Amino acid sequence: MSKKQKNRVPGDGVETLDRISELPDVLLIQILSLLPTEDAVTSCVLSKRWRYLWTSIHTFLFSNRNYNKLENFISFVDNVLTHSTCSKIKKFKLDFHHRDWKFHSEISQWLNFAVENKVEDVALDAGLCFYPSADDLAYELPITMYTCSSLITLYLSHWVFDKGLNIDWNSLKSLTLDSIELEADDIVILLSSCPALETLELSFCKVCRRIEITSSNLKRLTLTYPSEPLNGEYDSLEIFAPHLKHLDISGELGDFKCMLVNISSLVIARLAFSICCITDYWNKEDIKEDSCRGYHQVIRNLILDYLQKLSYATELIIGCWFAEVVFMMKLEGVMLPELRCKCLTLELRVSEYNLYGIASLLQTSPLLESLNINITYEYCDPPCQLEQSYFAEVDNINLPSWIPNTVFPNLKNVKIVGCGTRCLKRWSEEGFCKLFELSYFLLKNAVALQKLVIVAKRRKCSTCSENCVSRHLSQLAKKLLDSPRLSTNFVIMYQELA
DSSP: OOHHHHTOOTTOHHHHHHHHHTSOHHHHHHHHHTSOHHHHHHGGGSOGGGTTGGGGOSEEEEEOTTOSSHHHHHHHHHHHHHHOOOSSOSEEEEEOOOTTOOOHHHHHHHHHHHHHTTOSEEEEEOTTOOOTTSGGGOBOOOGGGGGOTTOOEEEEESBOOOTTSOOOOTTOOEEEEESOBOOHHHHHHHHHHOTTOOEEEEESOBBOSEEEOOOSSOOEEEEEOOOOBGGGOOSEEEEEOTTOOEEEEEEEOTTOEEEEEEOTTOOEEEEEEEOOOGGGGSOGGGOOHHHHHHHHHHHHHHHHHHHHHTTTOSEEEEEHHHHHHHHHHHHTTOOOOOOOOSEEEEEEOOOHHHHHHHHHHHHTOTTOOEEEEEEOOOOOOOOOHHHHHHHGGGGGOOHHHHSTTOOOSSOOEEEEEEOOSSOGGGSOHHHHHHHHHHHHHHHHHOTTOOEEEEEEEOOOOTTTSSOHHHHHHHHHHHHHHHSOOOOSSOEEEEEEEO
């Protein structure tokens, strides 16, 4: 053995570092490019082999989270870019976490550097800035960014849209805009300037009355919390996108509605949003049932229109609020349209109301092959008096009478996943029993069922210091396994994920 080998302590980090150092430069640079840039630069102290490797990284991830002084952050970024030998940047991300820091000129210089080096992915995250209408918190891109032909992915937060500048993003495939005001003409200009665009995401944006997408290339539209109309002049947002394949709407839509005008090519839809009842803005105890009955009727008509427009989609993902509205519609005897859905995913907390809504959706989905129930434990506003009057009917309902003579001829796979951050020791026994009731009902009536999988994400709860998710879902699996054998054609599995 060499002297160097004899002096090594088995299992220490020296041997591991030596082995990693034996990798070719191109692979080490690839590894360093996956790290925050600050960590990649720090690797220079490891050994002579690592001293200059960081200067060749092709991904720059800068965050001022750990800096108390603006000048220190600027100095670090300037030093990194000055010593960079990279000729083609794959990703350039600036993550800001101090609202009072104003260094627009420096940001423009850094972005110009990225453009000169043919950057493909740019992300400007304003962090703690929440008010795009404030001039001192909004950012104007340098002119070079508007004609960056190498851009493939772009994320902009608190960006000032300048109608007077020519935009030429011919290679851009994904555009995400966060906290930005957009008028109808702005969206038209953006879409016409991005002929290769495939994905558009609008998050916390103040948008116009209508989003019209006629490009056949754009296949995915995501709207996150579109709660404010531009100038507060309307109560509905219309989506016209005949070539769209994937639509995702989430968040609290406030007091206006998102109308689906033309989505005839849609394949996948995620509807995880909610709409506040007008009584949510006042004391619920002071509001009578009749005060919001008309408002609820508008909401039910909206959901019914959604189901009709989405009847040919093959995959649906819906949230808790949507399922509860379906439950109330069913109580009123509303006929739901038949869905062609083959995969249904439910993102919801467990309650008897939405589980009966789920059952109603299952009844109208004869082609369904896969059902996924992702249990979350998010806080929701208490129901208004009108909603309470509907929910009070639950005590007189059971699943066999709710959807009698229902058979699921094509349902092959059911998966229940428990996740979330809330302590499940407070999970109501009633909600747990309803989940068991639904699972048992599926086992009995899904004649083609092959597998039911129950998954618990292993974690120690900060409240009870136990794996409370695992405990509740393992009980569900045990109860199902201990039930009288209903069929020999399916398997029940329980898994825990680290």
